[in-house]
Amino acid sequence: MDHDLLAIGQFARLCRLSVKQLRHYDELGLLRPAQVDPNTGYRYYRADQARAAVSIALLRSLDVPLAAIGQVLAGAAAAEVLAAVRDRQEADLLRRRRTLAVLDRVLTQGMPRVEVTLVREPARRVAVVGDATPSEDIPTTTGRCVVRLLEALASADQASDAPLIGLFPLDVTQQVIVAVAAEVDGEVPGTTPEVLAGGVFACATHVGSYEQLSLTAHGLLAWCGERGHLPIDRLREVYVSDPRETPPEQLVTRLMIRLEDTE
Amino acid sequence: MDHDLLAIGQFARLCRLSVKQLRHYDELGLLRPAQVDPNTGYRYYRADQARAAVSIALLRSLDVPLAAIGQVLAGAAAAEVLAAVRDRQEADLLRRRRTLAVLDRVLTQGMPRVEVTLVREPARRVAVVGDATPSEDIPTTTGRCVVRLLEALASADQASDAPLIGLFPLDVTQQVIVAVAAEVDGEVPGTTPEVLAGGVFACATHVGSYEQLSLTAHGLLAWCGERGHLPIDRLREVYVSDPRETPPEQLVTRLMIRLEDTE
DNA sequence: TTGCTCCTCACGTCACGTGAGGTGGC
């Protein structure tokens, strides 16, 4: 056997990859052995394949998906691929930091029990800016919708003190359509006109950072379940405070969900 | 049908879970429908099951595994279960922050190419403290071994200026045994005596934080591959600088790997 | 000859999502 060729086990140690990983990369065509014995199926690698293998090991240790690694090895613009991966991971890091904070509160204070009131609300004519988003990016996308809506309102001289209203579907799916609404007279260019239905709503007030809103939302829904009320439409978040002027722990948000007529 | 009972779709909206999730939780016995129609298989939920369902939804959104949620719902000490989950996630967060930093360096500077020299080293008599660890916890475990070794050396009046040596197997497996060694005369209670083999080593010098060590290590292994040298034993990290006195970006570490005799 | 290394299935992991193909309920 050629002295430059290594059996899979030796090559694995050289690259700090498992034998199973190397076989897997062979199957995927990501890193083919230089030679395969046609009788025994033994895989043999050239030592200079270590550069590629080590790159895979390094990128995998950084949680770069194999598909992206494949692109890089195939000569695609590595910087772009890796930058995209980096951005994904950074967003993920942010999300995890948030969930950790929420988990901490659950730990210290238990599952949320919130005070809920029933109110009758009129229908409202609103201007809406919405967007589709994977559910893990809802906060970011909502933020972008807020910006777009505020710009549209300012351009149309319709800026007002009435709080913005976030609208979130109850059905959870991979893709979700989030929207932000503002009560207006007439139409606002760059937004969609809509009428938010009136009726009876279950309402809870959330005091604190937006990151913890999900706690109150879950508490509100649990309350509905226990009282036998069936929520319909979308969950509304009425942003009573201005987040640019209020410290996060004092932010007031009203959570509202319309209930099915029960009479 | 009893008015308090909800079909799976309605119940799903109430709890912000997908129908698929509810069916999955039923199969696992995590949340059983209050009633199942024996003819049609239709699942019906009592509205007051929403509290449990909402708890699941909330904890799942925090990436708590179903097994842990099951324990909490079954009445296990919720605080302990959640605290364990929290610790896991915090460690994970730290790891991700580190890998992100390494990925950033790869992005700006490309795959590492390191300068490597071949040196002949004598065998060394050392005191060793080792521990088994899952591979994702290697840095933490190594740190603990360092502390234990330094304490043992101090108790035995064997503290010296010779740098500590980290020892890491080349074979990657789920569980890895890491160790930290110090050159000593005689035995040191609380440590294992060992003789580190001498021979020819490929060496590279890493300047910078320990978090970036893997970059230089991978560069060193790639070099070995390209030159046709076969690394054996464990990878050694010689901690030349004292991390308590040196800023991270100036830390000097020598990476060494013994090579098979090729005469 | 004895171990060690290598091979190929086949299945498990985790928490569902995605159809396919069919039926119940208002």
Next chain:
DNA sequence: TTGCTCCTCACGTCACGTGAGGTGGC
């Protein structure tokens, strides 16, 4: 009657790990 909702398989996801059962190489 038409849609909508619900059902049960069966398979896919992602990157391998874990045996089972068998063979090659020194």
